[in-house]
Amino acid sequence: MKTKLYMFIMGVFSIILTFSQVGINTTEPHESSVLHLNSSDKGFLLPYFNITDLNLKSPVISPTIAEGLLAYNTNTTTGKGIYYWDGTKWSGLGQVNFTNIYNSVIKPLNAVLNDMDTFPYLINAMVAPSSPGLRRFDCDYSALGDDIIINNPLSGAPNNFVIWDNVNKKINVPQQLLGYSITVNISLKYQQTTSNSEASRFVAYTGNAVVNTSTGNYTGGRKIKDLMFKKTKTSSFPYVRDELVLSPIVVTQEIIDHGIILYIGSGDNSPLNFYEPVLTIDYGVVNITL
Known part of the structure; x- marks a missing residue:
């Protein structure tokens, strides 16, 4: 009896090794597949996490x-x-390889793409405190049309959608972007540095987070991204513009419900003076610059 059982098991394994393919509900698995499922009224169920x-x-x-x-x-x-x-x-x-539809957006332009309302050209500095402190990104993009997507290409989305909430200083995200990836970019100008050792910090939280700007600690909500960016060394120009990029940010229901709040800081013990902030939000299917 044991001999017969042994022979049966070995026979099954030899078939699997010989054909190296598995077909479920089909006797002819496709030659390009290692596993071929066939059904007209049942699906393949993944594990739930x-x-x-x-x-x-x-x-x-x-x-x-x-x-x-x-x-x-x-x-x-x-x-x-x-x-x-x-x-x-x-x-x-399904969160990558989206097609940009630039002609479906009116891209607003402040003077030289700056936040002229709050931080005029090289006059008022946005001061990022020394580590571990943080400063809320609180620009006032208040000119008419500065924060509206026009002819929104997203299915079911409102035709016009306010991106930047000037009152609460946060990014709004429409329900139709649930599960998509977005990119948030802040372009900041600062005085030249003689080394690449200095760094700037860029942090994003869900809008329901309460952030202690002195310690950098927070309660409630969720920290989405927290990155350091080395400042660019230069000797040719008195001011340099660097890009602080958070990508990808996967849009969750919490982000849709509460938005995204942004903070900047210094990577060392010295505060940083930034000028002329430019905020860019890339939704994958549309791109708008404030």
Whole structure:
């Protein structure tokens, strides 16, 4: 009996090794597939994960996690949908390779693309405190049309949408962008530096976070991104413009409900004076500069 069982098991394994393909509900798996599922009324169900932080491998408990691992995220805060592990974080499927539709947007221009209302040309500095302090990005883009998407190409989206909330100093995101990736860029001018050791800090939180600007600590909400950017060394010009970029930011329901608030700071013990801030928000399908 044991001999027959052994022969049966070995026979099954030999078939798998010989054909190196598996067909479920089909006797002819496609030659290009290692696994071929066939059904006219049933789907393929992925494991359900409650991913509370897209930057952590949790809820996977193994010491390592395979790049490309797929799961369905049930968490509404980080965004429901199919996610894969890209080696460093959970990324949602369908959040890349969008086509920019530039002609569907009226791109407002303040004088030389500056926030002339709050920080005129090289006159009033936006002072970022020394580390670990932070300063709220509080520009006043108040000119008519400065913060409106016109002819919004998103299906079901309002034709006109206010991006920058001048009252609460935050970025608004429409419901139709849930699950998409966006990029937030602040272009700032500063006096030249003689080394690349100095750095500027750019932090984004959900709008429901309460930030202690003295310590950099926060309560409530969620920290979305926190990055340091080395200042560019130069000897040719008295002022330099650098780009501080946060990308990608995956739009969650929490971001839609509360918006995004931005903070800047210094990477060392000295405050930094910035001038002429330019805020750019790239939604993947539209691009607008304030």
